[in-house]
Amino acid sequence: MSLAAVDVFDGSAPWRLSERVSLRDESFGALAYHHGTRRLVFLKSRELVDLVRSLDAFESADVAVASMISPALRAHYVTALSSLAASEIICEG
Amino acid sequence: MKADSLRNRFERGLSSPICLTWELTYACNLACTHCLSSSGRRDPRELSTNEAKALIDEIAAMQIFYINIGGGEPMIRRDFFELIEHAVNQKVGVKFSTNGTRIDREAATRLAGIDYLDIQISIDGADALTNDRVRGAGSYDQARRAMDNLKAAEFGPFKISVVMTRDSIEQLDRFEELAVHYGAQLRLTRLRPSGRGAEVWEQLHPTLSQNRRLYQWLLERPNVLTGDSFFHLSALGSPLEGLNLCGAGRVVCLIDPVGEVYACPFVIHEEFRAGNVRDGGFGTVWTSSELFRSLREPGNPGACASCGSFDACRGGCMAAKFFTGLEMSDPDPECVFGHGETVLAAKRLLIRPTPSPDHSRRIPLVQKTR
Numbered sequence: 001m002s003l004a005a006v007d008v009f010d011g012s013a014p015w016r017l018s019e020r021v022s023l024r025d026e027s028f029g030a031l032a033y034h035h036g037t038r039r040l041v042f043l044k045s046r047e048l049v050d051l052v053r054s055l056d057a058f059e060s061a062d063v064a065v066a067s068m069i070s071p072a073l074r075a076h077y078v079t080a081l082s083s084l085a086a087s088e089i090i091c092e093g
Numbered sequence: 094m095k096a097d098s099l100r101n102r103f104e105r106g107l108s109s110p111i112c113l114t115w116e117l118t119y120a121c122n123l124a125c126t127h128c129l130s131s132s133g134r135r136d137p138r139e140l141s142t143n144e145a146k147a148l149i150d151e152i153a154a155m156q157i158f159y160i161n162i163g164g165g166e167p168m169i170r171r172d173f174f175e176l177i178e179h180a181v182n183q184k185v186g187v188k189f190s191t192n193g194t195r196i197d198r199e200a201a202t203r204l205a206g207i208d209y210l211d212i213q214i215s216i217d218g219a220d221a222l223t224n225d226r227v228r229g230a231g232s233y234d235q236a237r238r239a240m241d242n243l244k245a246a247e248f249g250p251f252k253i254s255v256v257m258t259r260d261s262i263e264q265l266d267r268f269e270e271l272a273v274h275y276g277a278q279l280r281l282t283r284l285r286p287s288g289r290g291a292e293v294w295e296q297l298h299p300t301l302s303q304n305r306r307l308y309q310w311l312l313e314r315p316n317v318l319t320g321d322s323f324f325h326l327s328a329l330g331s332p333l334e335g336l337n338l339c340g341a342g343r344v345v346c347l348i349d350p351v352g353e354v355y356a357c358p359f360v361i362h363e364e365f366r367a368g369n370v371r372d373g374g375f376g377t378v379w380t381s382s383e384l385f386r387s388l389r390e391p392g393n394p395g396a397c398a399s400c401g402s403f404d405a406c407r408g409g410c411m412a413a414k415f416f417t418g419l420e421m422s423d424p425d426p427e428c429v430f431g432h433g434e435t436v437l438a439a440k441r442l443l444i445r446p447t448p449s450p451d452h453s454r455r456i457p458l459v460q461k462t463r
Contacts, residue, residue: 022184024109024156028102031111033158035186035209040111040158042099 009082010092011065016056018091025049032089041087047073048080052090103336106343106389109155110379112188114347114358117145117167117176119452123192125217125228127256127290127297130349130361132165133454138351142172144371148348149180151375159186159209163358165350165452168195174203181209190215190254192232193239201242205249213254213280214239219267223260227297240275252318254280257307258297265310269317280318281311283325286416286426287359288448294417301431305329308429325409325425328402341411342367342388346379354378356388359412362449395422396432409433418445 017023020035023043030043043049051068058064061081069077084090120135121128140148152160160180167173167189177187188211196204196214204212214236218224221233243251253272255261261268265281272279286294299307308326311317311333321335336344341357348354352370355361367382379385397408409425417426418440424432 022156022158024158026102026107028099031107031158033111033186035159035184038159038186038211044099 009061009078009085011062011078011081012060013092014056014059015061015064015081015085015090015092017052018088021089023049023052032084034088037088039087041084041089043084048077051077051081052084055090100336100338103340103344104338104389104391106385108380109157110346111157111340111344112159112161113152113157113345114161114163115148116163116165116347116349116358117173118165118170118350120169121165121192122169122194123166123229123232124454125232125289126293127217127227127258127284127288128453129285129288129290129359130163130165131288131448131451131453134452135165135169136351136450136452140350140352140370142175144352145172145176146179148352148370148375149176149183149185151370152180153183153185155376155379157185159188159211161358162187162189164190166192166194168200177210178207181207184209187211188213191239192228193236194232196239196242198242198245201239201246201248204243205246211252212243212248213252214243215254215256217256217258217261219261219264219271223264226260227256227258240277244275250276250278252278252280254282256282256284257299258284259299259303260297262299262303262307265307269314278316278318280320281307281322282320283322283410283413285359285410285412287412288361289453291416291445291448298427301427301429301434304427304429308333325406325413325427326429328400328406328429332405337405338407339409339411341365342382342385346385348375354382356384357412359410360415362415362446364415364446393422395420396436397422397424400424400430400432402430416446416448 022033024031029045030049032041032043055064065074065077116130118135118139119132121132124133168191180187186209190213193214216224216236217227224233255268268279284298304326308329315334323333324337327333327337346354346356347358354367356365367384368378394403394408397403413426414421414423423436426433426437
């Protein structure tokens with residue numbers, strides 16, 4: 001994980017899928033395309049895709065992770081979210 | 094999941110392309126010597142506005158992220174703005190390639206007001222002399238005028254797109270300066286022996302040592318875009334930015350102005366035609382074409398099987414092999430280890446495929462004098 005990824009992600013804040021992103025389901029998870037940065041990003045599991053799609057229903061990313069992901073895997077998914085935040089696939093608010 | 098297994102999944106094809114290239118028209122007001130689509134004259138069977146809009150609707154329904162619009166010169170079509178607005182309104186991103194001749198102040202202002210839009214202005218030299226040799230007299234100045242207009246209209250970071258020829262490759266730093274001057278992004282692509290490019294490829298394609306320098310230059314500049322053009326150079330060491338695979342019929346394809354679907358923008362040839370959008374829509378072609386199915390099967394590494402770099406370059410570009418008369422199992426003609434050149438030299442007497450179809454303007458017998 002890069003330093004930038006650590007800096008940008010605050011799990012106690014509310015997060016959501018950026019409106020400039022198109023998210024398309026694939027057999028391995030999903031492909032996300034950011035229309036602003038023109039970057040293609042892979043979401044490599046079904047659970048991550050569901051988590052990202054549900055973020056805006058929770059008061060914070062931490063609460064979303066706690067509600068949807070089993071305890072042993074939570075740290076892994078927070079890392080995944082912070083890297084999605086770094087590539088602007090998800091945004092605060 | 095490891096990156097490599099993702100690449101394998103990509104090679105087996107996706108439910109929809111990531112993006113596709115759509116040549117809107119074969120009509121062009123320039124006659125570049127290396128034109129991939131042998132453009133010039135409009136094909137009277139061109140998709141109508143309604144057919145084009147229905148195709149965009151299907152592209153949106155298939156969740157294809159963006160379309161690369163080209164030609165010919167796409168801005169020549171009278172419904173150009175209508176079509177790109179129809180796409181971006183459905184969140185289908187549009188990236189279009191143009192020679193810039195139609196981007197006057199008014200067009201630049203209109204373009205600047207459209208979201209999800211990307212523009213690539215083509216030049217093939219950092220000065221008029223180098224550029225116009227390939228793209229025709231006056232084309233450099235016209236492209237620069239388009240860039241000036243986009244900058245004045247505050248379009249934002251458009252792209253300057255350059256095909257790497259033996260001459261333009263010597264001007265890399267000057268292209269970079271030009272991009273900085275305009276706040277633009279530089280995009281370099283590979284010269285392919287496709288369309289009219291087949292006739293000039295031998296004299297214009299970069300030499301082995303030029304390609305090696307290009308590789309180093311790109312490695313040091315991950316922000317320079319390449320459209321995954323140079324994955325054959327990744328055999329030199331660390332992979333370049335991008336997916337580093339041949340996406341033909343797997344993650345990309347091409348639709349031509351009359352609705353024919355080809356495996357990629359560089360193989361407008363009967364042998365790589367998968368079907369026509371007029372026969373049951375694009376989705377049917379994408380999922381059911383025999384050609385695309387076969388491209389999604391594991392390829393035969395052929396002569397490259399014993400090379401330690403096969404995993405890096407995957408044997409190179411299908412189009413570059415095909416139009417230079419090589420077999421799919423041969424090395425890329427520009428293989429960085431020179432294997433392609435050896436095979437090419439041995440096959441010199443073979444007849445190369447003729448590009449089809451050809452929409453080049455017929456050269457008039459008597460040239461008008463000004």
